[in-house]
Amino acid sequence: MCNEHRSLISIDEIDNVFREVRIPLRFPEGRPNLPARESIKITDRHAIVRAAAGGDPAAELVVRRWSWPGPTGKPVYNFRSEGRALDSGRCLIIADGFYEFTDPPPVEGAPKRRPKSKWLFTMRAEPWFAIAGIWRAHPEVGEAYTMLTMAPGPDVAPYHSRQIVVLGRADWGRWLDPATPSTDVLQPAPAGTLDVVQIR
Template sequence: MKDRVVWTADIRRRHSIKSERISESLAILRVGRHDRDMCNLYRMNTPTQEIAKIAGAADVAGANFAAEVWPGYPGVVAVGGTLRVMSWGFPRHAVSKKTGKPLKPTATNNARDDKLRGNPMWRDSFRDRRCLIPVTQWCEPEGPRGQNTRTWYSLPDQGMFVVAGIWRPTDEWGDAYSMVMVDGCEQMSDVHDRMPTILRREDWDLWADGTPDEAFNLLQTWNEPLLVDRTDEPWATVRTPAKSISTLL
């Protein structure tokens, strides 16, 4: 009888371990594309003179920015017919759970389309301060955490395209901007369920200067072909510390 009890207990223990492993595997699958960092890196390596020409914006101050833009770093946007350098990401404040003291603000660099009208962080900027973000490629991480590699997305036969953005002045970092995200297209469904809002050339002015309703109607998933470049480049690189950990709200 004693041996039978031990044997039964052993079966239960093994079953419990197996169930836990299955749950962990399912959790990993669920995490997959949804919890990966999203669009926290993009390239803009078109010369500013060319950006100004394509976007119909004046490069008054001589915009300077790095070819690879990370959250909290400077990037170029077109506002009111002028190219301007701003910090990528709105400052978001939090307090330490341990001390209760304010922490350094982090950059919230992506805004969900379904939160633009209701979230106080985005609402006024969407209504009053929309901008155009020139982009050459945007990047998504692929692979296991800690071993992510870079996968780049761009438009075929286009050296530059424009993504919908919003901006506002901040006390912390000066003027700052955020990208607007929509549902991801089928072509990148295995990587993430969100993507930047790519604007057609004929819609640039309407996004920048139209009514909020007109602008909101432009927030559509890009369903035309994308050029995908899966690389062996590690996602993490050594770079100058910024003021941010990227966030999507």
């Protein structure tokens, strides 16, 4: 499950690309300062884009917490998409990479507990992308978001049994439109969509 992602994208670049794909972007809380971050982890705050309130055809960018507390207190940072309508609270999580971790290969005489191998996934055809998510208000933490997951596509399957749903620009407007069935948008990434490099 994805518990770390990356965003090196400036707010001006985000604004420009949403204009290019004809999704007007609003900043109801002002234009945030979004520093480049190699590592965004659970409970950190980061930029999401969601449909604007009150029937406004634009979308709005706000900064919210990643994850809300679940019934047992553990953070809900990934959310299984299968079998759910997901017709409200949709959002796009801005990212240019995400990380997965695997157990290191066995080595004769090596300690049993060793750091996991760390892999960075990026989108081959686009310099940055969005992760499909949902947001909700929680009484303890306020508004927060989680990433949607599904069965992995061929690029992720060798590294993990699940994958977050990555969306290229052509799907952003469709995901933000609650009239579009979620199953029309939430699909495993086809082979060759993602590049992967080992960074540890």
